[in-house]
Amino acid sequence: MSTVILASSSPRRKELLSFLAVPYIVHPSSYEETFSPDEDPEKTVLRLAKGKAMEVAGRFPHDIVIGCDTIVASKKILGKPRDEKEAISMLEELSGSTHTVWTGVSIISPLRKVEFAEHVEVTFWPLTKQEITDYAKTADPYDKAGGYGIQSGGALFVKQISGDYYTVMGLPVSRLHRELAAFLTS
Numbered sequence: 001m002s003t004v005i006l007a008s009s010s011p012r013r014k015e016l017l018s019f020l021a022v023p024y025i026v027h028p029s030s031y032e033e034t035f036s037p038d039e040d041p042e043k044t045v046l047r048l049a050k051g052k053a054m055e056v057a058g059r060f061p062h063d064i065v066i067g068c069d070t071i072v073a074s075k076k077i078l079g080k081p082r083d084e085k086e087a088i089s090m091l092e093e094l095s096g097s098t099h100t101v102w103t104g105v106s107i108i109s110p111l112r113k114v115e116f117a118e119h120v121e122v123t124f125w126p127l128t129k130q131e132i133t134d135y136a137k138t139a140d141p142y143d144k145a146g147g148y149g150i151q152s153g154g155a156l157f158v159k160q161i162s163g164d165y166y167t168v169m170g171l172p173v174s175r176l177h178r179e180l181a182a183f184l185t186s
Contacts, residue, residue: 002109004180007056007067010143012151016171017066022180029067031055037076042117044077045069045104050115053106064109064183070170072146074099081147087136090147094157096126099146101168107179111186114179118172120163122150127157145170 006017009028017024029052035044053067072078074093081087104117140154141147148154150161150168166173 002183003060003063004184005056005060005063005065007052007065010068010170012149012169013068013171016166016169016173017176019173020177020180022184024066027056027060029053029055031067033069033079035071035077035079037078039077041071041073041077041100041102042104042119045071045102045117046106046115047104049104049106049117053108057108062110064107064180066176066180067106067108068103068171070101070103070145070168072099072101074146078146080143080145081141084136087141087147088132091127091132091135091141091157094124094127094146094148095132096124098123098160101146103167103170103172105172105176105179107176107183109183112183114182116172116175116179118164118167118175120161120165120167122158122162122168123160124157125159131157 004024006026007029031051048069049067053065057065078090102119106115140149
């Protein structure tokens with residue numbers, strides 16, 4: 001039987017994949033995440049997820065590899081902030097508005113390939129300058145698309161969410177469960 005490999009070092013994805021009760025191992029991808037802020041968000045997450053999965057599948061060609069990518073799309077694509085200034089800018093852009101969080105997933109095995117993208121609408125409360133700067137001074141924004149973690153301090157900013165909460169965290173577990181089951185039974 002093939003081993004399931006998560007091509008990600010994200011602690012959130014590891015936690016969420018554990019929900020599926022499928023044994024897996026982690027081998028982070030070294031695929032370079034590059035995109036233009038003006039790209040189509042859905043195509044971007046699918047391209048990045050596929051690139052990550054294919055890079056790891058090249059090292060483990062007989063196994064089932066899961067690659068993922070998450071971005072936030074407001075007026076443009078927002079990746080992970082590189083510094084405090086960029087985190088503040090992202091949070092100011094998201095403040096008091098609705099944005100879309102996209103997560104793309106690519107599953108690759110020797111016999112099959114499946115790709116899908118899920119999206120969720122997230123509305124933020126209007127944020128004060130103090131809330132934004134205080135949050136940007138924490139470690140929380142810097143490994144998350146859009147500069148916030150909905151599962152941690154960023155939850156305080158969320159007024160409404162429309163869609164799968166886990167997609168915002170980086171892994172649409174319900175859809176992944178169904179797609180992965182087809183790989184494991186074939």
